[in-house]
Amino acid sequence: MQLSHYLKIYPYEVKPGYLLLFSTKRSSVIVIKEETFQAIDQGTLSPSDEALLTKHGVIVSDQEKEKRDMLGRLDKMNARNPVLNSMVVLNLDCNFACLYCYEGDMKGNLYMSDETAALLIDLIKKNFIGEKKKLLIDFYGGEPLLSLGLIKSISRELKAFTQEKGGSFNFTLVTNGSLFKRQVAEELVPLGLERVKITLDGPAEVHNQYRPFKSGAGSFDTLIRNIKETCDLVKISIGGNFESHNYEQFVFLLDHLIKEKLTPDKIGAIKFDPVSKRPEGDISPVDYNGGCMSINEPWLNHASIFLREEILTRGYKTPKISPFFCMVDNKSSFVVNFDGDIYKCPAFIGKEGFAVGDVRNGIDDYTRSYKLGLWKNHEECAECVYLPLCFGGCRYMTFIQNGTIDTLDCRKDYLDATLETFIKQEVRYK
Numbered sequence: 001m002q003l004s005h006y007l008k009i010y011p012y013e014v015k016p017g018y019l020l021l022f023s024t025k026r027s028s029v030i031v032i033k034e035e036t037f038q039a040i041d042q043g044t045l046s047p048s049d050e051a052l053l054t055k056h057g058v059i060v061s062d063q064e065k066e067k068r069d070m071l072g073r074l075d076k077m078n079a080r081n082p083v084l085n086s087m088v089v090l091n092l093d094c095n096f097a098c099l100y101c102y103e104g105d106m107k108g109n110l111y112m113s114d115e116t117a118a119l120l121i122d123l124i125k126k127n128f129i130g131e132k133k134k135l136l137i138d139f140y141g142g143e144p145l146l147s148l149g150l151i152k153s154i155s156r157e158l159k160a161f162t163q164e165k166g167g168s169f170n171f172t173l174v175t176n177g178s179l180f181k182r183q184v185a186e187e188l189v190p191l192g193l194e195r196v197k198i199t200l201d202g203p204a205e206v207h208n209q210y211r212p213f214k215s216g217a218g219s220f221d222t223l224i225r226n227i228k229e230t231c232d233l234v235k236i237s238i239g240g241n242f243e244s245h246n247y248e249q250f251v252f253l254l255d256h257l258i259k260e261k262l263t264p265d266k267i268g269a270i271k272f273d274p275v276s277k278r279p280e281g282d283i284s285p286v287d288y289n290g291g292c293m294s295i296n297e298p299w300l301n302h303a304s305i306f307l308r309e310e311i312l313t314r315g316y317k318t319p320k321i322s323p324f325f326c327m328v329d330n331k332s333s334f335v336v337n338f339d340g341d342i343y344k345c346p347a348f349i350g351k352e353g354f355a356v357g358d359v360r361n362g363i364d365d366y367t368r369s370y371k372l373g374l375w376k377n378h379e380e381c382a383e384c385v386y387l388p389l390c391f392g393g394c395r396y397m398t399f400i401q402n403g404t405i406d407t408l409d410c411r412k413d414y415l416d417a418t419l420e421t422f423i424k425q426e427v428r429y430k
């Protein structure tokens with residue numbers, strides 16, 4: 001047996017004589033005696049240790065075969081995926097005027113029509129075939145709750161359809177949270193609402209500057225009130241977008257949640273991300289030039305570790321480090337814009353050359369337009385221990401840096417700088 005190629009080996013200070021192993025392929029963490037680790041090399045592992053280490057992806061029979069198999073990993077994930085997932089952009093209207101909104105210059109009084117919704121339902125029904133068992137719709141905007149009637153009618157129809165087929169139907173909302181009142185939650189949960197994501201960009205004074213109502217009034221207090229009103233009915237995840245100069249203030253948001261009794265048992269998960277810089281030529285409704293160009297900006301290493309620690313130390317959940325499966329690579333996932341055009345990623349909505357069809361005519365081949373498998377042309381990816389966590393990175397990050405998606409969004413420096421601490425955080429707060 002050989003060590004897996006997709007293994008990170010770290011010292012484990014809290015338990016002298018032990019090592020901490022992380023399989024990037026399995027996302028499994030193993031604490032192992034140094035002498036057991038040496039036994040792998042010497043070929044003297046006991047049968048029980050060999051079975052355990054094989055199960056957790058630490059050892060494999062043939063490392064070269066493991067690397068070859070990884071080339072087909074996305075195909076396997078696609079073949080096994082029982083979920084059909086569509087993100088539906090119901091409108092491009094919003095009652096907020098966020099500083100960094102990527103939908104900036106496209107926003108307005110633009111709503112999905114009943115006719116487009118009917119075609120969307122037909123398209124989803126046509127694609128819910130074969131091994132598909134679960135249908136998941138993510139309602140997006142603009143602000144999706146400005147299209148509440150459509151959320152209800154689409155959900156009713158798809159719920160009945162999947163029940164007939166012996167499958168399940170659920171939906172999520174990515175909402176600014178201002179219209180998510182208790183009565184709305186009570187109506188939507190029976191229709192399949194399973195999770196709501198609401199963005200809070202820091203404590204009140206920061207959030208209100210970044211995410212005001214269109215009138216200019218702050219929205220923070222409304223959102224906290226709505227989360228308190230609804231968190232017993234549906235899982236609410238909190239997101240937040242930070243910049244280099246304000247990420248430290250997000251601890252005050254976490255403290256505020258606890259003060260408001262929005263304790264870890266009431267919140268699904270919390271995750272903060274850097275604001276993405278908008279591509280050249282995109283004009284935000286408000287003059288805004290901040291943002292993050294790349295995940296490899298050095299300040300992000302500290303910011304990510306710091307914020308994760310602050311979330312975990314207060315007992316909140318945050319997503320674990322897990323294999324990367326971008327919507328673009330997921331063949332059972334697509335985004336439908338309000339006008340019926342189909343994209344593979346919400347960040348590319350409205351960008352020339354990135355529509356892959358429409359609800360009337362279906363989905364075209366997007367192998368070239370979205371550069372599928374670009375990482376396979378790069379030797380450094382084939383040899384990279386982080387491949388299962390990256391697969392060439394985020395095409396949108398590449399796009400905002402270069403205006404094309406011809407290059408990789410390499411996460412190596414970022415992962416070199418952060419992964420060890422992330423894994424140790426996961427072990428400490430398990």
Ligand code: SF4
Nearest residue numbers: 326327345394395396
């Ligand atoms: S391209 Fe980037 S933003 Fe788009 S779905 Fe993939 S990871 Fe997400």
Ligand code: SF4
Nearest residue numbers: 381384390410411412
């Ligand atoms: S893009 Fe960079 S981090 Fe990602 S797999 Fe390739 S070499 Fe590794």
